[in-house]
Amino acid sequence: MERVLIVDDDVGLCELLAERLRADGFALEAVHDGNRGLERALSRDHALVVLDLMLPGLSGLDVLRSLRAQSQMPVLILTARGEDIDRILGLEIGADDYLPKPFNPRELIARIRAILRRTTRPEMPASPLIVGALRLDPALREAWLHQSRLDLTSVEFALLEAFLRNAGRIQSRDSLTETVLGRRAGPFDRAIDVHVSNLRKKLGAAQEGEWIKAVRGNGYLFAARSPDR
Amino acid sequence: MRVLARSLFLRIFIWFWMTVIVTGIALILAFLLQRGSIPSRWNGMLNDTARYSGTIAISEMDRGGVPAVSSYLEHLEWEGHLQACLFDSSGVALAGQHCAGFEEMAHHVMAARTPMLRMRFGILRAAMMLTGSDGQAYIFATELPAGPRTTFGANHFSFLTEWGVALLVSGCICYLLTRYLTAPILRLREASQQLAVGNLSSRAAPEMARRRDELGELIVDFNGMASRIEQLVIGQRQLIGDISHELRSPLARLNVALDLVREGRSSDLAVDHMEQDLECLDEMIGRLLTIARLDAPSAPIQFMAVNLGDMISQIVRDAEFESRKREIQISLSTGEEYWIEGNPELLHSAIENVIRNAIYYTHAGTSVEVRIESSGTPPGLLVQLVVRDHGPGIPEAELIHIFRPFYRATESRDRQSGGAGLGLAIAERIVRLHHGTIRATNAAPHGLEVEIALPLVHA
Secondary structure, three states: OEEEEEEOOOHHHHHHHHHHHHHOOEEEEEEOOHHHHHHHHOOOOOOEEEEEOOOOOOOHHHHHHHHHHHOOOOEEEEEEOOOHHHHHHHHHHOOOEEEEEOOOHHHHHHHHHHHHHHHOOOOOOOOOEEEOOEEEEOOOOEEEEOOEEEOOOHHHHHHHHHHHHOOOOEEEHHHHHHHHHOOOOOOOOOHHHHHHHHHHHHHHOOOOOOOEEEEOOOEEEEOOOOOOO | OHHHHOHHHHHHHHHHHHHHHHHHHHHHHHHHHOOOOOOHHHHHHHHHHHHHHHHHHHHHHHHHHHHHHHHHHHHHHHHHOOOEEEEEOOOOEEEOOOHHHHHHHHHHHHHHOOOEEEEEOOEEEEEEEEEOOOOOEEEEEEEOOOOHHHHHHHOHHHHHHHHHHHHHHHHHHHHHHHHHHHHHHHHHHHHHHHHHHOOOOOOOOOOHHHOOOHHHHHHHHHHHHHHHHHHHHHHHHHHHHHHHHHHHHHHHHHHHHHHHHHOOOOOHHHHHHHHHHHHHHHHHHHHHHHHHHHHOOOOOOOOEEEEHHHHHHHHHHHHHHHHHHOOOEEEEEEOOOOEEEEOHHHHHHHHHHHHHHHHHHOOOOOEEEEEEEEEOOOOOOEEEEEEEOOOOOOOHHHHHHOOOOOOOOHHHHHOOOOOOOOHHHHHHHHHHHOOOEEEEEEOOOOOEEEEEEEEEOOO
16 A cells, blocks of 8 residues: 555545545545644655645645755645646646646546656666766666756656657657656646756756757757757 | 827817907907997097198198198108098099098098098098188098008018917917816726726826816716726625635535545445535525625615514524534523614524524534624614624634635634635625624634624614
């Protein structure tokens, strides 16, 4: 049984979800306010956190920010439809994926599975990938730029891996969404763009030129060599 | 663009100005065309002036005959821009170059035997009978000095200046007057355009509203209307936002419960939740419709005399059944009879909402106190209903929000509390509709006190 933490103030919803997720092999622990949610999320008892952004007390975004300062634990955020700003903000702060409320529980389970598959992939080939000054070790789940270790979330790690495996080739947004987020991209789904932009910032922090180029017609290209300064 | 956009301005301006100009021209024309328009006190003087020239002309005649007179008349015309003519007593011109113009006057003087003054085309002429030293009678006709000819004919430059100044001054006055009239209209137009684009906070310039005239009143009315619209739209927008947010929770639960049932793992839990959520949605929609109706009533609400004491006793009796289950006492204290003007159905629902809310939040085993008393200054102006519970109360900073739709105290946000969070919002709107006030305060040591004040009817 995978242990999943849900932070949502709707007690009824948590009860129902616990029952629904148990059927699919997840043990759901429910917490109804932000402070307690953060405390439980930092306990390392869970494989993943489902976080509602509308919380009494400490808001969902605050919980996520505090959590990311200490842990790279996968986070799926629940947002209201129409609150796009919150969704983008959540992804920028480092959420792995989002789901608008109300959602179909099967969709929730599929997203949880996709995230867990990515973070615990035992069959992964262990040989390190090297492009220019970048080195990524799938076995250790570590990435290095020159001699400094990059602090990446699991999505960003998966994204960088996808880029390195296909360095010098254009990858469409749709195929990136499928390989990295484990799902099909919805219409107006900008999740992958937010993750790319987060990754860009982390690579750019090492005073390099542009590693990732946006290609017209919905795609990204990863430089095959270290870009010029 | 600017000029075209201000076509009303142009039209009013042109009409005013044309009116001023036409009036001026009409006045001048009337002055020029009117016979005998020279004030009579001037007649003597004008006649003397004419007689002086005439006497000289006749003495010239006596001295040197027609050539002498002619040279004198030429001299007059040359020096003073005055045309003159000398006739004999039978009306035959003797000397002068422009006698044709004076012939008619000469005939008049012959017939009437009195001096004559005439104003024509702005030129003053005089004609009179004079007698020479030898007793010979002549008729002398002349234009008079300082007459309009000097102004009109001789000095084109000053003529233009005067007309220019007149046009400029009248134009300026008309411009200011027109601006005074049209500026508020333009401001109103700008404000209404802003309003139409969705800038609901725009108002017509408030300094315009200080004018005490009809346009000032129009601006005050317009701004009042804009405020009302802004208030309504903002309220509705807020409400719609809240509704969509509140609908999300029961829908999310229904979604999960439905999936549980569909997967064949149906349990009482799922079905119970579905039932609760459907009830919750039904209640929420019903109450939202009430709020919408109260915010913008489509038909006037019927008011009648209501005995408030009777109504509250009834509500308390109905509520007792429910409160007994949680061992809650409801105490009602009321004095005399209180009659108010209102809609019984709405008032009932407002007061019931407040009392049920108190029963809901008060701790089990405590009491809810309901008091009715007269208040206000002078005493007896208002009736005050106080409902006090012994529940947890509400954080002081949030007291002002509790009459907002969907407000719930933080602790009860778990939604196990039930209710849509609309009861107090409805009560507030109903009380406002009855020209009353409603407010909430925290009671010591704990608990919430809701006060409703309504105006009393005086028999």
